[in-house]
Amino acid sequence: MIKAENICKSFNNGTVEVLKNISLEIEEGEFAVILGASGSGKSTFMSILSGLERPDSGKVFYGNEEITSMNDKLLTDFRRREVGFIFQQYYLLPHLSVDKNVRMGADLAENKNYREIIEKVGLADKLKSRPSELSGGEQQRVCIARALAKNPNILFLDEPTGALDEKTGRQVLDYIMQMKKERNFTMIMVTHNANIAEMADKVIKINSGEIEKIYKNTSPKSAYEIGW
Amino acid sequence: MVISLKDSLKLIGIIIVSFCAVFVCTFFLNFYLDASKLEGAITDSEIIILYDAQMATAKFTCAITGGFLALIAVIMLIFYIKLYIDGHSKQLGILKAMGYSDGKIALRFAVFGISVLLGTALGFGCGFVIMPNVYKSLTIDGLPHIAITFHAELLIALIVAPSVLFSALAVGYAYLALRRPVSEMLRGKTEKKLKNRKIKEDKERAFLVEMLFKTLGGRKSLAFFIAFACFCFSAMIQMSVSMLDLSTVGMGAIILVIGVVLAVTTMLMATESLIRSNIKNISIMKAFGYSLKESSLTVLGGYHIFALIGFAVGTVYQYVLLRVMVDVVYKDVVAVPEYNFNVSVFFITLAVFIVFYEAVMLFYTLKMSKISVKEVMEEN
Ligand SMILES: Nc1ncnc2c1ncn2[C@@H]1O[C@H](COP(=O)(O)OP(=O)(O)O)[C@@H](O)[C@H]1O
Ligand SMILES: [Mg+2]
Numbered sequence: 001m002i003k004a005e006n007i008c009k010s011f012n013n014g015t016v017e018v019l020k021n022i023s024l025e026i027e028e029g030e031f032a033v034i035l036g037a038s039g040s041g042k043s044t045f046m047s048i049l050s051g052l053e054r055p056d057s058g059k060v061f062y063g064n065e066e067i068t069s070m071n072d073k074l075l076t077d078f079r080r081r082e083v084g085f086i087f088q089q090y091y092l093l094p095h096l097s098v099d100k101n102v103r104m105g106a107d108l109a110e111n112k113n114y115r116e117i118i119e120k121v122g123l124a125d126k127l128k129s130r131p132s133e134l135s136g137g138e139q140q141r142v143c144i145a146r147a148l149a150k151n152p153n154i155l156f157l158d159e160p161t162g163a164l165d166e167k168t169g170r171q172v173l174d175y176i177m178q179m180k181k182e183r184n185f186t187m188i189m190v191t192h193n194a195n196i197a198e199m200a201d202k203v204i205k206i207n208s209g210e211i212e213k214i215y216k217n218t219s220p221k222s223a224y225e226i227g228w
Numbered sequence: 229m230v231i232s233l234k235d236s237l238k239l240i241g242i243i244i245v246s247f248c249a250v251f252v253c254t255f256f257l258n259f260y261l262d263a264s265k266l267e268g269a270i271t272d273s274e275i276i277i278l279y280d281a282q283m284a285t286a287k288f289t290c291a292i293t294g295g296f297l298a299l300i301a302v303i304m305l306i307f308y309i310k311l312y313i314d315g316h317s318k319q320l321g322i323l324k325a326m327g328y329s330d331g332k333i334a335l336r337f338a339v340f341g342i343s344v345l346l347g348t349a350l351g352f353g354c355g356f357v358i359m360p361n362v363y364k365s366l367t368i369d370g371l372p373h374i375a376i377t378f379h380a381e382l383l384i385a386l387i388v389a390p391s392v393l394f395s396a397l398a399v400g401y402a403y404l405a406l407r408r409p410v411s412e413m414l415r416g417k418t419e420k421k422l423k424n425r426k427i428k429e430d431k432e433r434a435f436l437v438e439m440l441f442k443t444l445g446g447r448k449s450l451a452f453f454i455a456f457a458c459f460c461f462s463a464m465i466q467m468s469v470s471m472l473d474l475s476t477v478g479m480g481a482i483i484l485v486i487g488v489v490l491a492v493t494t495m496l497m498a499t500e501s502l503i504r505s506n507i508k509n510i511s512i513m514k515a516f517g518y519s520l521k522e523s524s525l526t527v528l529g530g531y532h533i534f535a536l537i538g539f540a541v542g543t544v545y546q547y548v549l550l551r552v553m554v555d556v557v558y559k560d561v562v563a564v565p566e567y568n569f570n571v572s573v574f575f576i577t578l579a580v581f582i583v584f585y586e587a588v589m590l591f592y593t594l595k596m597s598k599i600s601v602k603e604v605m606e607e608n
Contacts, residue, residue, distance in 0.1 A: 047602040052515060054600075072597070073519070080517025091512050091605060093439070095446040100438045107435040108517055132415045150516065 002026040002049065002154070002186065007058035009044055018044050019055070020209045026202065031180065031187045031220070033197045036206035042190040043158055045206065049188065050083050050156045051075045062154075080108050084147030084185075086176075088159035090139045092131040098142050099127040106149035114149040121145050121175055137168030141175060148179055155180075157189040161196070166228045173199065173223035195227045239343035241304050241497040246347030247354075248486045249297035250386045253290050254355025255362045256479075257382055260286040262374050263366075270371070278368050281558075288557045289475050292467070292549065293483065298390070300460055300494065301344070305394060306401055307453050309337060311501055313405045320406065321413030334403035341395025348387045365478050436526050439513075443506070444530040450502055454531045455538035457498035461491040461581055462542030463549075469573045470550055474565050495588060502531065503592045510596070511604040524593045535585055543574060 002025070009019040018041045026032045036042045047053040049060060051067050059068045067078055084105065092101050098118065106114035118124060121141040131139055140160060147155060160176070161169035173196070180187055189200070197203045198221045205212040260283060270276050313320060323333055359376055367374060433441075444451060468487030472480035506527045513523040547569050554567045 043602070047600070052601045053603075076514065076517055076519050078517075079515065083517075085515055087605070089605075091508070091515075093509055093512065095442050096438065100433075100435060100442075103435045103438070104513070105516060132412075 001028055001061075001063060002188075003061040004049060005059045005061070007045065007048055007055045007060070009041075009048060009053075009055050014056075018209050019048070022058070022206075022209075022211055024204055024211065024214060026186065026188060028186055029184050030202055031200045032189070032202045032204060033200035034188065034190045034204050034206060035194060035197045036192065038192055040206045041209040042192075042206055046156055046158055046188065046190050050085070050154075051079050080150075082153050084150055084152030084155045086140070086143045086147050086155070086157040086160045088162040090131065090143050090163075092139060092142055092146075094131055097128050097130060098123055098134070101131065101142055102145045102149050105146040109150040111149055111151060114145070117145045117149050118142075120179070135168075136164050137172060140164060140168075140172050144172070144175055144179065148183070151183075152185055154186040154188065157187070159191055160189065161193075162191075169228070170223045177223060198226050199223065239305070239308060239340060241493050242301050242308070242340075242343045243347040243350075244493050245297050245301045245304065245490060246344050246390065247351040248490055249294055249301070250348040250351030250390075251355045252293045252483065252486065253386060254352050254382065255359045256286045256290045257386075258355070258359060258376070258379060259362060259366055259374070260290070261379050261382070262363075262377055266371065266374070272370065275368060275370050279371070282366060282368065284557050285475055285479075288553055289471070289479060289483070291557070292471075292553060293486070296463075296467075296549075297490070300490070301394070302397065303453075303456055304494070304497065305340060305344075305398060307449065307456075307501075309340065309398055309401050310405060310449055311505065313402065315505070317413045321410050324406070324410045324413065330403055330406045333406055334399050337398040337402035338395040340398040341391050344394040345387065345391040348390050352383065352387055362479075436518075436522060439509075439526045440530050443509070443527050447505070450505060451531060451534045453498050454502060455534040455541075457494040458535045458538030458581070458585070459542035459545070460494045461584075462539040462577060463546040464488075464491045464542075465577045465580075466543060466570070466573055467546040467550060469577075470546075470567065470570060474550070474554065474567065492584075495584065499585075499588045499592055502528065503596060507596060507604055511601045515601045515605070520593065520597050524596075528589060528593070539578065539581055 004025075005023050007019050007022040008017075010017045022045060034042050034045060044053070048055045051060075051070075055068060059066055061067070062078075062082065065078075067075060070078060093104065096104075099115075102114055102118055106112075115124075115127075118127065121144050123138060123141055123145065126134065126138065131142065134142065140163075143160075155176075157176070161172055164172060176187075177199070189196070191197065198217060200217060201220055202214065202216050204214050263279075263283065263286075266279070270279055320333060324330070363374055363376060464487040468480070468484040471483045474480070475483065510523045510527050513526075514520065550567055554565065558565065
């Protein structure tokens with residue numbers, strides 16, 4: 001279980017208050033969506049939850065482990081063990097092939113069978129391509145493979161379809177859901193798209209750095225059932 | 229518009245280099261021009277010997293500092309523009325897509341010449357400020373006092389010409405670098421495609437090893453700049469120590485100070501560009517859970533070999549340069565100064581160099597580790 005308690009964060013010496021006392025819980029294996037308008041603080045919150053950044057005050061727990069009290073080394077170890085990331089801007093290593101980009105994740109978990117995942121996202125014939133030679137949808141699929149190759153227990157996604165058109169966007173979401181079904185990791189996705197939120201088990205709606213409401217979907221939809 | 233005056237001011241390295249070059253050349257050349265009026269008026273044969281030696285030293289110092297520093301400034305400028313274009317390829321691609329011609333965009337790069345104008349103008353001014361002291365220390369007993377005159381040709385040669393030349397160079401280089409397909413620039417492709425002699429991809433090579441090799445192979449220009457900075461460090465420090473013997477002590481001291489300032493400046497500039505152009509990759513690795521040590525070593529560690537090569541070449545270069553200059557410039561002078569390779573200076577410089585290089589790398593790595601991964605990833 002992931003638990004955030006009273007998270008506050010501001011920038012520019014406290015003048016820009018981005019997160020105001022956010023608390024929530026996410027169950028193991030759950031698919032949670034953090035929904036909110038652009039600039040509402042979603043990405044900031046996600047990087048605090050995932051140990052990329054520290055809050056000004058408040059705590060984040062994974063089970064009994066408090067990651068907000070860890071030093072840099074422990075935090076790096078934690079990310080290595082537990083989390084995977086998928087970002088809107090991909091952040092692939094531009095000078096390495098698809099194969100080696102995915103291997104970046106795989107080596108962290110000593111995963112020797114990572115090429116299976118590349119096959120599963122449909123990129124078996126692109127192993128040797130560089131990211132700049134791929135379409136947006138293909139690049140995002142490399143990111144999925146890279147994140148999953150390290151066998152994360154929690155997958156964080158920041159607007160994973162933000163740069164994609166409807167068709168590729170749905171396809172990417174579908175790949176992600178298939179993988180989730182297979183491996184049953186916890187998934188936390190940030191989006192401004194209320195349609196995508198209908199796919200989640202739990203929705204956390206954020207407005208100007210505060211939780212507006214938290215609700216559960218009784219019957220989550222698939223990537224092809226939601227509007228766009 | 230993408231290129232602004234601020235970008236030009238960021239070229240502190242070039243400002244410093246051009247300042248130093250012009251500073252030294254101003255008072256030496258001015259002295260040379262003023263003192264050469266005395267030629268023919270001197271009759272005492274002993275004084276003629278001293279006089280000839282001094283004129284040779286002035287010529288010698290100007291040729292070495294001016295020539296060497298001009299070369300450094302050229303390389304720095306080209307490198308900076310290359311980094312700038314690579315780092316802004318998306319913005320520049322958008323301008324091209326909107327219909328700005330390569331020439332029109334390239335013309336904006338003329339603003340980089342302003343840093344040279346600034347450096348040379350400051351150097352010229354400061355050169356004049358200390359000129360009375362230089363004249364006093366250089367005046368030979370028995371010769372009439374030499375009056376300082378202003379030489380307009382120096383103003384043109386040391387300020388106007390370099391500024392214009394550097395602007396033209398910046399525009400010309402930018403024009404060549406911009407002649408690439410818009411689609412490539414928009415996708416953020418930087419280096420031209422390395423089709424031939426691509427480093428073979430080893431199918432089973434672990435990620436960290438692959439990263440080490442490919443980072444080096446894909447960034448030849450950075451490897452070159454690091455090697456070049458180390459070349460400068462090695463050459464300038466060793467050369468300026470030798471100048472303590474070859475030039476007058478006072479001048480030697482000035483040149484040594486300049487040598488150290490420049491050596492440090494180029495090294496800082498090179499390491500900063502190295503880190504800056506790799507920080508995103510390091511951050512991605514850190515986000516995924518590679519330690520700072522793993523990420524920075526694979527990304528930065530490979531450059532050690534280039535640093536050492538640069539240092540070695542610099543050592544040879546400064547020896548050959550001084551040897552040739554001493555032999556040529558002092559050819560007709562009776563009092564030829566002794567010049568031999570200084571082994572102890574070599575080892576001391578090497579030791580200082582190694583400590584300095586490692587310290588700078590460590591400093592930047594630690595400074596970088598203080599920035600959160602999110603911040604690095606979000607700034608484009
Ligand atoms: N490093 C930073 N420095 C200053 N302000 C920041 C920084 N990161 C985010 N912000 C500000 O915090 C607010 C929320 O940003 P973000 O979390 O990225 O929002 P979202 O992901 O919901 O669009 C924005 O107003 C943004 O300008
Ligand atoms: Mg965001």
